[in-house]
Amino acid sequence: MLGDRWNRSVIPRWRNSTIVASTLEAGPSRFTPEVVPRPNLLPLLDERLSEWNAHPTIGGAADLLAYDQFPELRPHLQKIAKYVLSSDQPLPIPLKEAAQRALEIPSLDSSDLVGPNSRRIEEIHTLRHRLALNPRNAVAYVDLARWYAALGRNEQALRLLNISKALEPNSRFVIRAIARFHIHANDPERALAVVNHAVALKEDPWLMASSVAISNLLGKSGRIAKYARTLVSSDTFHPSQVPELASALATLEMFSGSQKKARKLFNIALVQPNDNSVAQALWAADHLKTTIEVQDKWLDDPLSAEARYYRAFFGGNLEAALMASKEWFADEPFSSRPMTSASFICGLLENYEAMERCCRVGLVADPLNVGLRNNLAFSLSSQWRLEEAVEILRDLLQEEKDALSGHTLANLGQLMYREGFVEEGEMLYRKALDRLKVQGLSTSQALAMAYMAREALLANAENSEKLVAEAKGLAKEFPSTGVDVVLRSVTASPTNLEVPSKKILRDQKWRYDKERNLLLIEESRPFKE
Amino acid sequence: MKAMDFHAALLSADSVAKLQEITTRIQYERSLLEYCGVRGLSRIVRLLESGNIFFDDSNPDPIKRAASRVDFFIFEFAEHGDLRRHITFNPTLPGSWKLRVLHGIAAAIAQLHGVGVAHQDIKPSNVLSFETDKFKIGDLGRSSREGYTAPTDQNLFPGDRRYSPPEFEYGHTVTDRVDRRLGSDIFMLGSMISFLYAGTSASYLLVTETPAAYLPGTWRGRYEDVLPFLVDAQARCAQKIASSFPSTCADKMVVAFMQLTHPNPLLRGHPDTRSMPDKGLGIDRYISLFNNLADRAEIAERASR
Numbered sequence: 003m004l005g006d007r008w009n010r011s012v013i014p015r016w017r018n019s020t021i022v023a024s025t026l027e028a029g030p031s032r033f034t035p036e037v038v039p040r041p042n043l044l045p046l047l048d049e050r051l052s053e054w055n056a057h058p059t060i061g062g063a064a065d066l067l068a069y070d071q072f073p074e075l076r077p078h079l080q081k082i083a084k085y086v087l088s089s090d091q092p093l094p095i096p097l098k099e100a101a102q103r104a105l106e107i108p109s110l111d112s113s114d115l116v117g118p119n120s121r122r123i124e125e126i127h128t129l130r131h132r133l134a135l136n137p138r139n140a141v142a143y144v145d146l147a148r149w150y151a152a153l154g155r156n157e158q159a160l161r162l163l164n165i166s167k168a169l170e171p172n173s174r175f176v177i178r179a180i181a182r183f184h185i186h187a188n189d190p191e192r193a194l195a196v197v198n199h200a201v202a203l204k205e206d207p208w209l210m211a212s213s214v215a216i217s218n219l220l221g222k223s224g225r226i227a228k229y230a231r232t233l234v235s236s237d238t239f240h241p242s243q244v245p246e247l248a249s250a251l252a253t254l255e256m257f258s259g260s261q262k263k264a265r266k267l268f269n270i271a272l273v274q275p276n277d278n279s280v281a282q283a284l285w286a287a288d289h290l291k292t293t294i295e296v297q298d299k300w301l302d303d304p305l306s307a308e309a310r311y312y313r314a315f316f317g318g319n320l321e322a323a324l325m326a327s328k329e330w331f332a333d334e335p336f337s338s339r340p341m342t343s344a345s346f347i348c349g350l351l352e353n354y355e356a357m358e359r360c361c362r363v364g365l366v367a368d369p370l371n372v373g374l375r376n377n378l379a380f381s382l383s384s385q386w387r388l389e390e391a392v393e394i395l396r397d398l399l400q401e402e403k404d405a406l407s408g409h410t411l412a413n414l415g416q417l418m419y420r421e422g423f424v425e426e427g428e429m430l431y432r433k434a435l436d437r438l439k440v441q442g443l444s445t446s447q448a449l450a451m452a453y454m455a456r457e458a459l460l461a462n463a464e465n466s467e468k469l470v471a472e473a474k475g476l477a478k479e480f481p482s483t484g485v486d487v488v489l490r491s492v493t494a495s496p497t498n499l500e501v502p503s504k505k506i507l508r509d510q511k512w513r514y515d516k517e518r519n520l521l522l523i524e525e526s527r528p529f530k531e
Numbered sequence: 532m533k534a535m536d537f538h539a540a541l542l543s544a545d546s547v548a549k550l551q552e553i554t555t556r557i558q559y560e561r562s563l564l565e566y567c568g569v570r571g572l573s574r575i576v577r578l579l580e581s582g583n584i585f586f587d588d589s590n591p592d593p594i595k596r597a598a599s600r601v602d603f604f605i606f607e608f609a610e611h612g613d614l615r616r617h618i619t620f621n622p623t624l625p626g627s628w629k630l631r632v633l634h635g636i637a638a639a640i641a642q643l644h645g646v647g648v649a650h651q652d653i654k655p656s657n658v659l660s661f662e663t664d665k666f667k668i669g670d671l672g673r674s675s676r677e678g679y680t681a682p683t684d685q686n687l688f689p690g691d692r693r694y695s696p697p698e699f700e701y702g703h704t705v706t707d708r709v710d711r712r713l714g715s716d717i718f719m720l721g722s723m724i725s726f727l728y729a730g731t732s733a734s735y736l737l738v739t740e741t742p743a744a745y746l747p748g749t750w751r752g753r754y755e756d757v758l759p760f761l762v763d764a765q766a767r768c769a770q771k772i773a774s775s776f777p778s779t780c781a782d783k784m785v786v787a788f789m790q791l792t793h794p795n796p797l798l799r800g801h802p803d804t805r806s807m808p809d810k811g812l813g814i815d816r817y818i819s820l821f822n823n824l825a826d827r828a829e830i831a832e833r834a835s836r
Contacts, residue, residue: 019763023742030752040748043692061618064730065655068693071738086730091620094775097730103739132766136789138798141763170759 010285012215012250012278013185013193014178014208016148017305017333019141022175025305026242026276027208040072047075054082060089064097070104079104122335125149140170144179152335152367156187172201174208181212186336186368190219204229207239211246218254227254234270245271245279253282261290275300281309288316307333311343318483323347331363338368345377349384350487357381372398376409383416391417408438412450419457427457428465445482452477452488459492533670535602542598556672556682557602563648563671564604570646574639576659576669580605606669611660614723618655620730625832626777629727630825632658635666636723637818640716643668644814647677649712652690653719655726675712688715694722694732697761697794700747703754709811710796717800717812721791724784729772733792736768737761761794768792779831780824787820 015027022028047069054062063082069075083104086097093101129146133139143166150159163180170176177200184193194216203209203226210230217224233239234248252267268286271279280300287294301310307329314322324347331340341364348357361378365371375394382391395417398410415430431454438447455473458466470492477485535557540549564578587599611617614632618624636658643650650657652673659667673689675681683689688699696718698704705711722733729736741764743749745757769789776784793799801813 019760020742023744023760028742028744030750030756040692057616059616059618060620060730061615061655064618064726065615065693067730068732068735071693071735092622094620094729094772096725096736096772096775097620100731100735100739128770132763132770135769135785136762136766139762139766140759142766173756173759175759 010282011219011253012211012246012282014182014212015278016179016182019145019175026245029243043072043075047078058085060091067100067104070100076104122149138169140166140173140176144176148336151183151186154367154369159183174206177209178212181216190216194220207243207247211250214250214254227251241273245275249279249282256286256290277303277305277309280306281312284309284312305333315483320347320351336367338364338371338374342373342377349380350484354381354384372407376413379413380416383420388417388420408434408441408443408446408450411437412453415454416457419461424461424463444480448476448480448482448485449488452485456488456492533604538598552682559682560672563674563676572642574635574642574667576667577607578604579607609659609661614655614658617660618727627825627828627832630821630828632666632727633723634818634821634825636668636720637814637821639668640720641814641818644713649675650716651675651712653716654691654694694719694734696796697737698754698796701750701754705796713812714796714799717791717814721788724788725772728775737764740764740767758795765792765794783820783824787817
């Protein structure tokens with residue numbers, strides 16, 4: 003459980019189309035014709051109201067209520083709306099809603115009455131029905147694909163996204179959703195190709211932002227970055243249209259070591275930021291070890307759950323971070339990161355059952371996610387469900403064969419400690435530390451060390467005190483919220499580390515083959531032979 | 532009867548232009564009504580007489596005498612008035628009635644389109660009810676005739692804004708006459724479907740289902756870019772009104788509504804007809820559909836008596 007740090011990029015969000023409509027991303031950037039002037043319709047309405055007053059009928063009232071589509075006329079429709087609602091006829095729902103709307107009476111949204119799971123199923127059903135009515139509805143294909151991706155049904159999601167692209171090859175909404183999906187499906191090359199082939203790439207700052215961010219993710223310089231930098235500094239676009247582009251460019255500068263330029267670009271991004279640029283700025287502030295003046299309104303945005311997570315976590319408020327990660331998951335149900343974060347926090351809070359639940363929820367959308375599976379193995383080992391942990395780690399070992407990750411090695415070390423193989427446990431943890439060092443994951447290294455000390459204490463290892471001291475030294479060198487919490491738990495409340503009297507014993511026999519890097523398990527059969 | 536008063540025009544700041552405008556409109560509408568009569572368009576309200584009278588004919592002041600002029604058209608008498616008066620949402624109204632209304636409107640549109648005229652102002656007040664189950668369209672004042680310049684041709688959309696196709700609200704126009712003028716008529720036919728069954732116009736429904744960022748007046752981009760979101764909003768509208776249709780014909784009515792009110796003017800109409808070059812919008816298919824559904828409903832009503 004070492005995932006308190008990752009490299010973040012301003013990859014596009016993938017949200018429901020109605021939510022996207024409420025964000026800065028919904029605004030056009032290519033073309034801004036004048037708004038069509040609307041003639042003053044009031045004299046005409048007055049005339050028609052007089053006619054209706056002379057002969058009021060439900061049909062006439064329905065006809066007049068259609069004026070409610072022009073907001074300036076709404077105050078003049080109150081009498082009509084009341085007449086409709088007081089009718090003793092059984093009214094069609096749309097007419098009743100039109101009258102309620104004119105009177106600004108909130109209508110009950112049935113989706114408020116159902117739980118999240120039922121809502122997900124209901125959403126899918128509604129979208130499928132909408133597509134049955136019009137199979138050329140690109141927006142509905144994207145929305146439906148998002149739910150399929152959240153259920154881990156990536157093939158279906160991809161099929162739907164391909165249809166949406168065939169229908170609307172130039173739509174920003176469609177292109178960014180497809181790019182996000184390919185990143186989710188671990189195919190960032192394809193994501194980049196989709197964005198870079200967009201006709202409007204050079205005119206659309208949102209597509210350019212995606213291109214720069216994905217290129218950065220791939221370690222490429224990106225063919226559009228230079229051009230985009232000129233546009234951002236030349237005020238070609240309104241500040242509301244460039245938060246992601248400026249953030250993506252700032253991240254690029256940050257990784258290339260130009261911290262001054264990065265800070266300047268972040269400031270451009272934060273003139274009129276969106277949730278993605280705020281999250282990126284908060285993440286970058288921690289990464290750059292610098293402070294950032296965060297405006298409360300940025301975090302008040304309901305869509306800023308990820309940013310709230312970073313703020314709470316880096317500030318050491320684990321409960322708030324857990325809450326934010328759950329909100330983040332509600333926003334991006336297909337993404338593994340929110341549940342990776344939630345499971346990590348649950349682990350720090352030593353609520354391993356909750357940690358297991360978070361991992362399992364996250365794995366629905368991304369069943370092969372290595373971080374989540376490692377966290378799941380950790381949560382199971384921590385609950386002394388070692389057999390189940392072995393199953394997961396065995397699969398990971400087989401998959402990672404040639405390039406075993408520090409995370410997997412550390413979890414294997416934990417397992418060994420808990421099985422009573424102290425020496426092997428330490429050996430694996432040391433290997434993990436080396437691997438993490440090579441990868442430059444210094445905070446994960448400190449965290450692995452802290453966990454090794456904890457496991458050594460728990461196993462009553464002779465060198466446990468020495469390991470605690472070593473962990474403290476590494477924590478000083480590479481401080482982080484996670485390490486602090488683990489070390490506090492190790493040193494302040496040793497009772498936490500008591501081994502439960504009734505730990506679940508394994509009935510499978512297994513051993514670790516160092517040379518072949520395998521967990522070898524003797525086949526178990528329903529009946530003992 | 533339709534009467535046009537010159538009094539207000541004479542008192543307006545630009546009285547000469549205003550008078551000219553009214554005169555042109557009256558002449559245009561009269562000639563169009565006579566043309567429809569000559570062509571025997573049975574679904575268009577027949578002009579019986581037209582002319583003008585001076586209420587103050589004896590006034591020696593020529594200006595005051597001119598101001599008392601009223602031009603008039605006398606049409607055949609619609610016994611049941613217009614649709615607004617006749618419609619109810621009561622289940623006691625036979626199901627076939629609304630289908631006959633739609634059949635009448637579709638037939639009227641087809642007759643007009645057949646002689647090169649686009650009505651452009653189809654709305655409940657312009658649908659008149661005559662003897663049992665006979666419906667006609669009136670008020671050709673906003674119509675456009677192929678080969679002629681109508682007084683309202685320069686307007687982006689000459690008809691009632693409550694029933695206008697969405698593209699006009701975004702300032703988007705298509706150049707092709709079929710897509711622009713005739714396409715508007717069939718959009719308004721679709722709007723009559725929603726009015727008859729759900730009590731609201733298609734334009735109103737679309738506005739209520741479109742996210743605020745994409746509404747006319749807010750959206751500042753190209754129509755092509757907002758179109759995918761309008762297509763989605765239109766499908767939401769169809770979902771919303773689906774339960775308002777009788778179960779016996781709900782599926783067909785929803786499909787017809789979707790085709791007729793498609794936000795893309797280039798796709799509006801029957802897809803099978805639209806896929807064939809120069810075959811029009813497929814209004815004949817909707818005449819058959821509504822007639823067929825009305826016949827079935829009548830048979831079911833007779834059987835249940």
